[in-house]
Amino acid sequence: MTAQAPTILATSMGLNRAREPWQPGPVFEYAFDLARPAGTPKLCLLATAGGDQGETLARFAAAFADQPVELSHLELYDKPNVGDVTAHLHSQDVIWVDRGSLVNLLAVWRAHRFDVVLRDCWEAGVVLAGESAGSLCWFVSGTTDSFGPLQAVHDGLKFLPYANAVHYADRREHLHQLVKDQELPAGYATDTGAGLHFERTELVAAIGDRKNAGAYWVERQADGSVMETALEVRRLKRS
Numbered sequence: 001m002t003a004q005a006p007t008i009l010a011t012s013m014g015l016n017r018a019r020e021p022w023q024p025g026p027v028f029e030y031a032f033d034l035a036r037p038a039g040t041p042k043l044c045l046l047a048t049a050g051g052d053q054g055e056t057l058a059r060f061a062a063a064f065a066d067q068p069v070e071l072s073h074l075e076l077y078d079k080p081n082v083g084d085v086t087a088h089l090h091s092q093d094v095i096w097v098d099r100g101s102l103v104n105l106l107a108v109w110r111a112h113r114f115d116v117v118l119r120d121c122w123e124a125g126v127v128l129a130g131e132s133a134g135s136l137c138w139f140v141s142g143t144t145d146s147f148g149p150l151q152a153v154h155d156g157l158k159f160l161p162y163a164n165a166v167h168y169a170d171r172r173e174h175l176h177q178l179v180k181d182q183e184l185p186a187g188y189a190t191d192t193g194a195g196l197h198f199e200r201t202e203l204v205a206a207i208g209d210r211k212n213a214g215a216y217w218v219e220r221q222a223d224g225s226v227m228e229t230a231l232e233v234r235r236l237k238r239s
Helices: 027-035 054-063 085-090 102-111 114-124 172-180
Strands: 007-011 042-046 070-073 094-097 127-131 139-144 151-153 160-165 187-190 194-199 202-208 215-220 226-230 233-235
Touching: 007 027, 007 160, 007 187, 027 094, 027 127, 027 194, 054 070, 085 114, 102 114, 102 139, 114 127, 139 172, 139 187, 160 172, 172 187, 172 215, 172 226, 187 194, 194 215, 202 215
Parallel strands: 007 127, 042 070, 042 094, 094 127, 139 160, 160 187, 202 233
Antiparallel strands: 007 194, 139 151, 187 215, 194 202, 215 226
């Protein structure tokens, strides 16, 4: 089975990396529920943004070792580790995009035509999800530190027609200035520990895995000021 509508979970959360081994947060169970798997949920990790580092792949594997999940990963460095990339991604219930360099991720994905494959997966009902760069990538634009200093980026995959900012507590002032200057359109932002659930291009829920993690809508007003609206956040319970 697949999600009832094309679904994206754009988050500033995921695994608890302070634990050893890393521990999956409740957002994964939330994603599996949306995907409506026929049996054991299939989860594919894309760690492109971090360069497919072996340690990251191993830590994800350890995190899900005792979970009722069929975990796979798709490497692109130095070549794909899966023979039929398109078929593999289409067979998944959830595709999870890990954090790292947004700019590098987009460049590599486009070279491999992942922008096309992932849009097809999304429209077919595979839940697309991710943390940080794995949140930013689905939007038109956003803020990134991929070049070092924080700056705007305008060449996201454009599945979602908004700007996006992650780890918002550290990027609030920067995002407000970019929206005020009309360098970025109106958009969403998430604190660490929060996420956004979209069906097609509509926000249907803001979610969080810890107390006080917020999600926001940020837009420019007619007088040139910027308005930030806090969204109601549904707290996810850990199983």
